[in-house]
Amino acid sequence: MSKIESALFDLSGLDALALQQSPIHRLDPRAKVLTALAFAITVVSFGKYDLTGPLPLLAYPVVLIVLGDLPPGYLLGKLIIASPFALVVGVFNPLLDRAALTQLGPLNVSGGWISFGSILLRFGLTLLAALILIATTGFNAVCLALTRLRVPRVLTVQLMLLYRYIFVLTGEGARMVRAWSLRAVSERRMPSRIFSSLAGQLLLRALDRAQRIHMAMLSRGFEGEIRPIRPLRLGAADAAFALAWTGFFVLVRFYNIPRLLGRLVTGIAQ
Amino acid sequence: MSHHIVEVKDLAYTYPGGTRALRGVSFRIVHGESVGIVGANGAGKSTLLRHLNGTVEPAQGSVRVGDFPITRKTLHQVRRTVGMVFQDPDDQLFMPTVYEDVAFGPLNLGLPTAEIENRVMQSLDTVGAAHLRDRPPYRLSGGEKRAVAIATVLSMTPDILVLDEPTSNLDPKARRQLIELLRSFRHTKIIASHDLDMILDLCERTIVIHEGRITADGPTARIFNDQNLLAESHLEKPLRMQACPICGPR
Numbered sequence: 321m322s323k324i325e326s327a328l329f330d331l332s333g334l335d336a337l338a339l340q341q342s343p344i345h346r347l348d349p350r351a352k353v354l355t356a357l358a359f360a361i362t363v364v365s366f367g368k369y370d371l372t373g374p375l376p377l378l379a380y381p382v383v384l385i386v387l388g389d390l391p392p393g394y395l396l397g398k399l400i401i402a403s404p405f406a407l408v409v410g411v412f413n414p415l416l417d418r419a420a421l422t423q424l425g426p427l428n429v430s431g432g433w434i435s436f437g438s439i440l441l442r443f444g445l446t447l448l449a450a451l452i453l454i455a456t457t458g459f460n461a462v463c464l465a466l467t468r469l470r471v472p473r474v475l476t477v478q479l480m481l482l483y484r485y486i487f488v489l490t491g492e493g494a495r496m497v498r499a500w501s502l503r504a505v506s507e508r509r510m511p512s513r514i515f516s517s518l519a520g521q522l523l524l525r526a527l528d529r530a531q532r533i534h535m536a537m538l539s540r541g542f543e544g545e546i547r548p549i550r551p552l553r554l555g556a557a558d559a560a561f562a563l564a565w566t567g568f569f570v571l572v573r574f575y576n577i578p579r580l581l582g583r584l585v586t587g588i589a590q
Numbered sequence: 591m592s593h594h595i596v597e598v599k600d601l602a603y604t605y606p607g608g609t610r611a612l613r614g615v616s617f618r619i620v621h622g623e624s625v626g627i628v629g630a631n632g633a634g635k636s637t638l639l640r641h642l643n644g645t646v647e648p649a650q651g652s653v654r655v656g657d658f659p660i661t662r663k664t665l666h667q668v669r670r671t672v673g674m675v676f677q678d679p680d681d682q683l684f685m686p687t688v689y690e691d692v693a694f695g696p697l698n699l700g701l702p703t704a705e706i707e708n709r710v711m712q713s714l715d716t717v718g719a720a721h722l723r724d725r726p727p728y729r730l731s732g733g734e735k736r737a738v739a740i741a742t743v744l745s746m747t748p749d750i751l752v753l754d755e756p757t758s759n760l761d762p763k764a765r766r767q768l769i770e771l772l773r774s775f776r777h778t779k780i781i782a783s784h785d786l787d788m789i790l791d792l793c794e795r796t797i798v799i800h801e802g803r804i805t806a807d808g809p810t811a812r813i814f815n816d817q818n819l820l821a822e823s824h825l826e827k828p829l830r831m832q833a834c835p836i837c838g839p840r
Contacts, residue, residue, distance in 0.1 A: 335686070339724060460686045481684065487728045488680055532681040535645045539674040540746060541666065541698030546685075549693050549706070 334398075334451065337390060338458030344388035349457045349465035351558035355565045356453045360446045362569040368435040369421060372578040374442060380565060381448045388456045395451050399444060406443035410436040459483050464548050477546055481533075488529070493522055594621035594749045594778050596642060596672075600651035602802075603637055611637035613802035614651070619778060626789035626810060627782040629799035630824030635754075635782040636677070638799065642752050642780065643672040655750070670699065673748030673777075677755045679735035683727035688719065688738050691727060695746040713744040717771060733764030740771070750778040757785045786828040790814060798823050 338345070344352075359380055366374045385392050417432035453462060460483075463476045496518050500510065510518075571577075596619040603612040611634045619625050629635050640646040641653050644660045655671055658664045676682045685691035692710045701709070714720040717737040722730060730738065736756065743751065756772065757765045769791050772779065783789055789796060789810060796813045798806040800823040806813050813819065814828055826832075 335726065458686075460690075480686070484684055484686060484728075529681060532676065532678070533684050535640070536674075536676050536682045537684065537694075538645055539643055539669055539672075540695035540742065541669055542694075543698065546694075547697040549690060549697065549703070 333394070334454045335458055337455040338461070340389060342388045342456070344384055344456045347456075347561055348552055348554050348558040349461040350468055350552060350554060351562040352453055352457050353462060353465045353469065355562045356449050358562075358566045358569050359449045362573050363442050363445045363449075365573060366438070366442065368438055369431060370576075371434050371438050371441065373572070373576050374438075374445065376572045376577045377445055377569070379568070381445070381452055384452050384456065388452065390452065390455050395448065395455070398451055399447055402447055403440075403443070406440055409443075410439035413439070464552070468552060473545065480546065485529070485533075489522070489526060492525060493518075496522065594671075595619065595654070595656060596750060596778070596780070597654040598638075598641070598651070599654075601638070601641060601648050601653065602650040603641070603646065604649055605637075611802055612641075615799070615802070615804055616651075617797055617804065617807055619780065622776070622778055623795060624779040624793045625781070626786075626793035626796040627780065627799060628784070628786060628789060628796060628823070628825060633799045633823070634802045635799055639674070639752055639754050639780070639782055642750075643669050643674050645674075670746060671748055672750045672752055673743035673746055675740055675743050675751065675753040675756060677758060679732075679739040680728070682739040682742060683735060686726055687723070688714070688725050688727060688730075689723040691738065692742050692745045695742060699746065709745045709747070713741040714738075716744055717741045718767075731764075732759050733761065733767070736760060736764070736768060737771070748777065750780065751775065752780045754782050755784070756781060757783060757788050786814065786825065787830050790828045790830065798825070800824075 359377065363374055363377060384390070385395065413436040414430060414432035417435060418430045420428040421431040421434055422429050457465070460480060463480045463483075466479075467473055467476045497510075500514060500518065504510075504514075598618075599616050601612055601615045602610075604610045615634075615638060627635050627638065637646065641648055641660075642655070644653075644665045653660045655664075655668045658667070660668050683691050685694055689710060692713055693706050696706045696709050710723075711720060714723060717740050719734060719737045719741055722734060722738060727735060727738065740753075740756075751772075753772070757768060760768060765785075765788070769788055772781075772792055779792065781789065781793060793810050795808065796806075796810040797804055798813060798819065805823055806816070806819055814831055817827070820826060
């Protein structure tokens with residue numbers, strides 16, 4: 321539990337990065353959210369055997385990491401923590417899909433390996449883009465941008481409160497598990513009977529807390545809307561950022577740039 | 591200054607589960623008073639406090655804050671007047687940064703941006719937490735959380751402060767700082783607590799609640815000297831008023 325707490329839920333480190341000042345940080349959150357969305361759609365839209373096509377898209381995270389002054393090692397660490405999900409999704413592809421698709425010198429590369437690589441690449445790219453979005457914008461500003469982009473308020477307020485209270489909830493859960501393990505010295509795993517009762521109690525506690533939070537919100541004049549402190553302003557730089565990147569994504573999607581480059585180089589050689 | 595008056599008349603409340611938390615409570619608190627509300631666990635203190643800014647509707651009786659009774663129509667005005675500090679600061683600090691949390695109330699009041707900035711920094715300065723403005727609340731210490739929770743209420747410039755167990759979970763120094771902070775406020779204060787020494791420090795008047803009824807209401811010094819009354823209400827004399835067991839009886 322403590323490992324999960326320190327690793328996966330240490331999102332606050334990302335939020336701390338969002339306080340930095342850089343050209344990327346200063347952009348309107350809406351521009352960054354829309355660009356990240358366009359990026360994710362582009363990445364996902366590539367075919368499963370297309371390994372070279374999405375490669376130029378690496379330019380997007382690289383440029384943002386450099387301009388946004390983000391620590392690349394830290395972001396890659398987060399990526400590795402989440403990578404088991406993608407590994408599990410793709411790990412059987414090389415076993416199931418053995419038809420040789422291409423040759424790498426003397427090696428026959430099967431379709432399975434290529435699609436496996438493609439899954440990893442696309443997973444890495446989208447997650448990296450999401451991490452960069454939070455690290456340059458802050459979770460809350462992302463929620464605010466979503467609200468402004470007409471995502472239902474119910475959803476964005478939920479997201480924001482979830483983010484705020486995930487730490488409180490994991491803390492409470494961890495204390496309950498510790499209390500159990502201190503009195504269950506000989507047991508290695510929690511029996512399902514006890515787990516269900518703990519989970520149920522956690523739910524009840526969460527409901528109680530939700531009620532108290534709601535009361536605290538009402539006490540301070542809450543009327544269903546969390547208002548932003550500063551109004552968002554969409555400037556020319558924001559529009560340029562979003563349009564330039566989206567244009568680049570479209571280009572990469574419809575023209576296989578590595579192949580074109582390759583042809584160009586080999587053409588010159590001949 | 592009638593708008594600083596809190597008047598509770600024959601208030602009764604039963605929770606949906608059937609627990610009768612309040613069974614006819616009446617009192618009147620006037621402008622500038624500091625009143626302690628003491629009683630055993632489950633005596634009805636928190637339920638009473640929740641009625642004072644209308645987060646709970648009375649089943650019977652009425653609550654008046656200032657010139658009007660609390661009804662749906664006056665709720666907005668009442669919540670501007672009565673600042674409520676909850677027992678667990680984690681319940682009160684729900685925004686991602688301290689600054690945004692303190693700004694939450696003023697934003698709901700629809701104030702202009704400059705005024706909000708002003709109020710937020712003033713409130714944070716008052717509680718000595720200006721340096722925490724960009725920190726996320728869950729990263730603060732217990733004392734800092736409490737201070738910020740109070741700032742979130744101050745930024746709405748209430749006339750009446752209602753505090754539920756303000757000194758719980760604080761280390762002795764943080765507790766002492768909080769007491770000094772509260773002492774510096776000119777607001778009408780209503781403080782529910784088991785920390786009778788703090789009540790003795792801050793409140794000239796005390797109301798004792800036992801099983802949903804008021805069993806005493808008067809000057810704090812007199813009430814805390816009434817051994818029988820305290821015992822019946824599951825309370826003890828404040829430590830400061832007891833003879834010291836180590837250096838001998840006074």
